[in-house]
Amino acid sequence: MRVTSRFVPPPWQRTAQAAGLLADDGGVRPTIFAEMSALAARTGAINLGQGFPDEDGPAEVLEAARDAIAAGVNQYPPGIGLPVLREAIVRHQAHWYGLQWDASTEVLVTAGATEALAATILAFVDAGDEVVVLEPAYDAYAALVARAGGVLRTVPLRFPDWRPDPRELAAAVTDRTRVILVNSPHNPTGAVLDRETLELVVELATRHDALIVTDEVYEHLVYDGAHVPIATLPGARERTVSISSGGKTFSTTGWKIGWVTAPAPLVTAVLAVKQYLTFVNGAPFQPAIAAGLDLPDAFFARAAATLRDKRDLLGAGLTAAGFDVSPPQAGYFIVADASPLGHPDADELCRALPGLAGVVGVPVSAFLQPERRSTVRSLVRFAFCKRREVLEEAVARLATLA
Numbered sequence: 001m002r003v004t005s006r007f008v009p010p011p012w013q014r015t016a017q018a019a020g021l022l023a024d025d026g027g028v029r030p031t032i033f034a035e036m037s038a039l040a041a042r043t044g045a046i047n048l049g050q051g052f053p054d055e056d057g058p059a060e061v062l063e064a065a066r067d068a069i070a071a072g073v074n075q076y077p078p079g080i081g082l083p084v085l086r087e088a089i090v091r092h093q094a095h096w097y098g099l100q101w102d103a104s105t106e107v108l109v110t111a112g113a114t115e116a117l118a119a120t121i122l123a124f125v126d127a128g129d130e131v132v133v134l135e136p137a138y139d140a141y142a143a144l145v146a147r148a149g150g151v152l153r154t155v156p157l158r159f160p161d162w163r164p165d166p167r168e169l170a171a172a173v174t175d176r177t178r179v180i181l182v183n184s185p186h187n188p189t190g191a192v193l194d195r196e197t198l199e200l201v202v203e204l205a206t207r208h209d210a211l212i213v214t215d216e217v218y219e220h221l222v223y224d225g226a227h228v229p230i231a232t233l234p235g236a237r238e239r240t241v242s243i244s245s246g247g248k249t250f251s252t253t254g255w256k257i258g259w260v261t262a263p264a265p266l267v268t269a270v271l272a273v274k275q276y277l278t279f280v281n282g283a284p285f286q287p288a289i290a291a292g293l294d295l296p297d298a299f300f301a302r303a304a305a306t307l308r309d310k311r312d313l314l315g316a317g318l319t320a321a322g323f324d325v326s327p328p329q330a331g332y333f334i335v336a337d338a339s340p341l342g343h344p345d346a347d348e349l350c351r352a353l354p355g356l357a358g359v360v361g362v363p364v365s366a367f368l369q370p371e372r373r374s375t376v377r378s379l380v381r382f383a384f385c386k387r388r389e390v391l392e393e394a395v396a397r398l399a400t401l402a
Helices: 011-018 032-043 059-070 083-097 112-124 140-148 166-172 195-208 264-274 285-293 297-321 346-357 370-376 388-401
Strands: 107-110 130-135 151-156 177-183 211-215 240-245 258-261 324-326 333-337 379-383
Touching: 032 346, 059 285, 083 107, 083 258, 083 285, 107 112, 107 264, 112 140, 112 177, 112 211, 112 240, 112 258, 112 264, 130 140, 140 151, 151 166, 151 370, 166 195, 177 195, 195 211, 258 264, 297 324, 297 333, 297 388, 346 379, 346 388
Parallel strands: 130 151, 130 177, 177 211, 211 240
Antiparallel strands: 107 258, 240 258, 324 333, 333 379
């Protein structure tokens, strides 16, 4: 008798399918950002989909990278990062937030914030552990939790104010929760979590003995008030892994220089994973980002003010075109509701928008798990981290929609 066995997909494939990373034909599904950027390139549309600046960062930072290359800083740096950058991160955290870290044991340099997130989640999340995130959420979160074998628990943020319901947040965190992943300032919405919400996160993490992992890459791009790291709150520091990077602040997204700050045992656990991901990264860019972190306060104020003006320019244009707009408090992005224009499906609109107006955006549904995408069906995210003349042209094109 011939026995026929059913093919069982390998673990990586099952994980990728669960995370929505595979296309119907079994190939790797491109991210929505790659897809929309390719659409912009193919059609000649203005790309307001992917969040990268179209201007270089400060001259001092660029020159520091060139100097480092010329000086021979081109081989493997130490696994935890060059001392010059780790020490600059310590100074930065003390200056802006009053946080004190040991550069030798409590700071880790990573290949961008995404690697820091990957190494942290893989270090602390085992099969069946639950990870709580606020949704919409950066798409890497769900993929990384799935790869670690964890279970994603989402708490909704709702248009237009994007505030979590404290009762829903409290219900999501249980004794099964291993990590509460907080992104503030938030991508894609531009929301900044208020102190009451941050305090609730700390209270819940303490009650259920969970770790807090916080993604703060837009920390210096807050338009009103100041960024408040959750690690500064009472009871938070000892259980928080804080993650940031230089890409957004210094318009050097391609350099991929990020970092982790946390108590030494947590950093050691993250390093144990990180060293088998990239091992090390970006040697000549590390002293350059260190130079950026040491720039005068006026630089950071100007960077935020410049982006605030661009936010207002694009926001006014979207409103004039007929969108309902949620003005962001921070970051690179603005979310707009297309339903008043007669476009209830943002996914369809974003694919048609190059032909309708010569502009590309990203549907917010890409930032949610499939079962909740209908709650943001008509919402589009646009990036305003572009040159002013590019935004002015985009506004003029979008006006044709009205």
